[in-house]
Amino acid sequence: MTPRVLLATGNGKKLTELRRIIDEYDMDVDVICLKDIEPYPEPDETEWTFAGNALIKARQGMIHSGLPSLADDSGICVDALGHMPGVRSSRWNGPEEEDIANLELVLRQVEDVPRGRRQAQFVSVMALVMPDGREFTTRGVMTGHLTTRPKGSHGFGYDPIFVPDDQVPDADGRLRTTAEMTAEEKDAISHRGRSVRAMLPILARQLGLPLPEGLSEEDLDLPGADHEGPETTLPASEWTASIPAIPRTRPATDPARPQPRPAEPSSGITPLEP
Template sequence: MPTRLLLATRNSKKLVELQRILDAALGGHRIELVGLNDVPEYQEVPETGLTFGENALLKAREGVAYTGLPTVADDSGIAVDALNGMPGVFSARWAGRHGDDRANLELVLAQTADVPDEHRGASFVCAAALVLPGGKEHLVDGRQSGRLLRAPRGTGGFGYDPVFLADGQTRTNAELSPEEKDAISHRGKAFRALAPVIAKVLPAGATG
């Protein structure tokens, strides 16, 4: 019987992405990943943290408190050098409405329209937290460095993927296959770092 693990998100693409990463990283140790749409609804608190790590832990603690399941949560976004590291923790709601990927992307492009190519550096950043019912917490992070393009390319991925070209790549994150993206992405790096912890603690009962 697979171990049940809650990923505190309603983003179906993120759920598929994490399942794929965990399946590859954990080998024979099967995890049944469920999202917020698969558990009884609860009132989600605002992401008030000033860092990705604070927000990830906030969401993971909340998931455990309401469901009793070991919970993984991540907070991630893009940090644009020319915008002093913003949108950062505000990436998902940069244009004012949470989850409007197109509006967020277009606003960042408009804000950096006059920035020369040599100063269009950017990084995707992800913090991933695992919180167990007994209270133990684990926090890891991952980073993908690159630069911001001037126009979207590709139809894969989500968020800012179509305008992000990672260092050493000739294709944007949105032009990579899911497996290619997982291998180099900020989220892939963070969840691969968390996977050994998941494999170690969950079979023992995940009681913390």
């Protein structure tokens, strides 16, 4: 019997992209989505990390469906904005989650940033939660820079203003935004493509399926993809517990206060579009 897996997302464009990448490897898996199961309230994304929010969505999907559940959390991290919007990417201009409004706000916030210092990274974390409580996450990163205006009509979110580093220039030698690329070109280098490809061998192992051809558990060396897990799971009774309050921090002048780790630099000054 073909195993079923829930893809716990209500974003139709993201669902299409995720399914397209999974189908690329011809896995014998029946991927269903939220509209195929009994509706349940969308969980609040209360964590401050992509991994935390991806796990929230995958856990809720598993609880309400009883199936192995995948979920993704992703966003754009702009160097000049202190690596924001980050987990707030889809709500950067407010809770309405409007792509154009979010994109335009980011462009206004960096309009005085020199063209050689507009580095950014797309980040995606894919989470898998199994019915027996095992949890896994994988991470994909795509580095690049922001344009000064939207270009292209494909993709979604911040695609029209993001130029990835890892691409082949077009016939005129110009670098393109991800919104100017075909779906296949984008999938080959995207943050989500990398996190999904890193997850597929894990999913195959958990479902007792052959490893997808071209991917290996022992050699997940996809550029920008990190493998995390398996992780110790919480008891099911704790999965739906409220997030504990964030403790009050010490004043900034307190010498005993732990200092944050410096942010890792991005790939340096990237080539800019003409």
